[in-house]
Amino acid sequence: MGSQAAPKVRYVTGGIGFDEGRASDFPCDENSAAAILRRLKIASRPQAVEESVTLAISARAAALRAEGIDVLSLAAGEPDFAPAxxxxxxxxxxxxxxxxxxxxxxxxxxxxxxxxxxxxxxxxxxxxxxxxxxxxxxxxxxxxxxxxxxxxxxxxxxxxxxxxxxxxxxxxxxxxxxxxxxxxxxxxxxxxxxxxxxxxxxxxxxxxxxxxxxxxxxxxxxxxxxxxxxxxxxxxxxxxxxxxxxxxxxxxxxxxxxxxxxxxxxxxxxxxxxxxxxxxxxxxxxxxxxxxxxxxxxxxxxxxxxxxxxxxxxxxxxxxxxTDESRAATRSMVGAIVERRAHFSKGLEWLPEFELLEPMGAFYAFPAVHDVLERLGIDDTALASRLLVEARVAIVPGTAFGAPGHLRFSLTQGIDVIDEALHRVRAWLDDHLP
Ligand SMILES: Cc1ncc(COP(=O)(O)O)c(C=O)c1O
CATH class of the missing domain: 3.40.640.10 (Type I PLP-dependent aspartate aminotransferase-like (Major domain))
Known part of the structure; x- marks a missing residue:
């Protein structure tokens, strides 16, 4: 027996534009990541869907934290309470x-x-x-x-x-x-x-x-x-x-x-x-x-x-x-959330540039920040991005919710964190507002 021919690189044909003849242009193991990617043809369905902005900001905050940067995250919709x-x-x-x-x-x-x-x-x-x-x-x-x-x-x-x-x-x-x-x-x-x-x-x-x-x-x-x-x-x-x-x-x-x-x-x-x-x-x-x-x-x-x-x-x-016990656990968690909402609303006295319609439910606050945006000449996405990187506070721009000109604060952490976040935003505005 002479020297064995190298196994032919095989691509699944149909729909992706590669065939046996062109496979040699891309020599690689048929199970390599590159070959698998070429075989796949991603449909239009996932392309019509964007990654959640909330999750992207939370991930960016986590990445900054992993670098040792102390970021406060009020971005995700997931409070810090223990299960009932x-x-x-x-x-x-x-x-x-x-x-x-x-x-x-x-x-x-x-x-x-x-x-x-x-x-x-x-x-x-x-x-x-x-x-x-x-x-x-x-x-x-x-x-x-x-x-x-x-x-x-x-x-x-x-x-x-x-x-x-x-x-x-x-x-x-x-x-x-x-x-x-x-x-x-x-x-x-x-x-x-x-x-x-x-x-x-x-x-x-x-x-x-x-x-x-x-x-x-x-x-x-x-x-x-x-x-x-x-x-x-x-x-x-x-x-x-x-x-x-x-x-x-x-x-x-x-x-x-x-x-x-x-x-x-x-x-x-x-x-x-x-x-x-x-x-x-x-x-x-x-x-x-x-x-x-x-x-x-x-x-x-x-x-x-x-x-x-x-x-x-x-x-x-x-x-x-x-059960009665579960309802009591929910009520006690809601009590803490109500306190956080009230505390946030009061804390906005430090930020008179923000206009808040007081939240009546859930654990978010969604102030309008039109005045700040106008004075800085930026949009809410740029403001949220700068607050994340420069003030080290993660919040979500209103654009993600179809309401440009707002910021969403998730009151998912304790009052100390909320206070510290508001102080950081205040200090950043003092440094940057004309
Ligand atoms: C308005 C709203 N609906 C639904 C959900 C998703 O809830 P679930 O965890 O039950 O899928 C969320 C999560 O943040 C939400 O804010």
Whole structure:
């Protein structure tokens, strides 16, 4: 036998423009990273989605910290509280039971029934477990609901300021986000006349509402939600109500109002909720949607192929999310958040250039900084970037939430950190404002 021919470099053909003939132009092992990259053709879908600005800023703050630079991060939407103790105990007990099996893909029957019972007081319609789909967090719940509702090109009205992920989730589901600005001058409530014109568009299918709101902390009143509900009924639009912060208003309120309180037949409202914020377990990935049974069934079919079931440990833990002890843990966390909100608002006396509409819920503050931007001749993204690098405070520019001219402070850390952050911003402004 003569010398063995070197193995031929083989590329998977079809769609990427390489073929056997041209492979020799790129000699490399067929399993090298370069070869794998050439074989892959990334579709347009991920290109239509941007990385979350919030996560990018948090990552940059972490990188600066790793270099030994003392950065205060008020960027991420993840508070520093420990998980609610009853949930931890229930998760441990589940692990000790030795069960590690799949659950029903729409959630365990016990948890669906328990969530229906816990949510009942906010709904005009009678709930059963058939109204509940348990998912791996609120984010996938919203995505799956949109996948179940939208045909390509259908429009979704997104009230701005909005949570950074909404426009991307809408696009991934084939929809067209229509951003509807709500001005700080109108306390972030939409102009109902203009909104009606938007909802009346023939392609409009969905209105996305988030109260309490990330980033503004605005909580819509029952009257405001009734007005939104009535407009949607008139124009046959479905309301997606993201209520992930509903338990985070003030220490005496169990839940913020919901449009579901007006939907007697539960015909056009879908509510989203989860444990991430109310029980301080965002990494456990447990959320749910509440809606009409046919929608829940359709969404459940999609989930069975996309995700399977939400984590069984988190589902078992969620069964103890609404006991008296758990509610007390949530209330005590909310008490601390209310204190932080009040402290931040008071601290803004040092920053009279910032105009804050006091947050009523969630754990964010979203002051307008138009005056500072004008005097410095920069935009909010440049200001946030300079505050990160030069003042060593990580906050998120309003542009990320569809509201340029603002900054979002996450009150996810204690009062000392909030104070120190405000001092640093003050000192930076003193050095830089003309
Ligand atoms: C308004 C809003 N909705 C949904 C989510 C995501 O929640 P989950 O952790 O349940 O996916 C967040 C997270 O920050 C949020 O701010």
């Amino acid at each position: 103790p009853p949930l931890e105990a229930a998760a441990h007990a589940f692990l000790e039971s030795g069960v590690g099996r799949y659950t029903a893909t729409s959630g365990t029957p016990e948890l669906r029934a328990s969530l229906a019972e816990a949510a009942q007081s906010g709904f005009a319609a009678q709930l059963t477990r058939d109204n509940i789909l348990v998912t791996a967090g609120t984010k996938p719940a919203i995505h799956i609901a949109l996948l179940a509702l939208l045909e390509p090109g259908d429009e979704v009205v997104v009230l701005a300021p909005y949570w950074v992920s909404y426009p991307h989730i809408v696009r991934l589901a084939g929809g067209v986000p229509r951003i509807f600005p709500c001005s700080a001058d109108n306390a972030f409530v939409p102009d109902f006349g203009e909104l009606e014109r938007e909802l009346a568009r023939p392609a409009c299918r969905v209105l996305l509402v988030n109260s309490p709101n990330n980033p503004t902390g605005r909580v819509y009143s029952s009257d405001e939600l009734r007005a939104l509900h009535d407009l949607c009924r008139e124009h046959d639009v479905t309301i997606l109500s993201d209520e992930i912060y509903a338990a985070v208003t003030d220490a005496d309120t169990d839940r913020a109002p919901s449009p579901s309180g007006f939907d007697e037949g539960l015909e056009r409202t879908i509510v989203f909720d989860g444990l991430s914020k109310s029980h301080a377990v965002p990494g456990w990935r447990l959320g749910w949607m509440i809606g009409p049974p046919p929608l829940i069934e359709a969404a459940g079919k999609l989930q069975s192929q996309l995700l399977g079931n939400a984590c069984a440990i988190a589902q078992a833990a969620a069964l103890s999310a609404f």
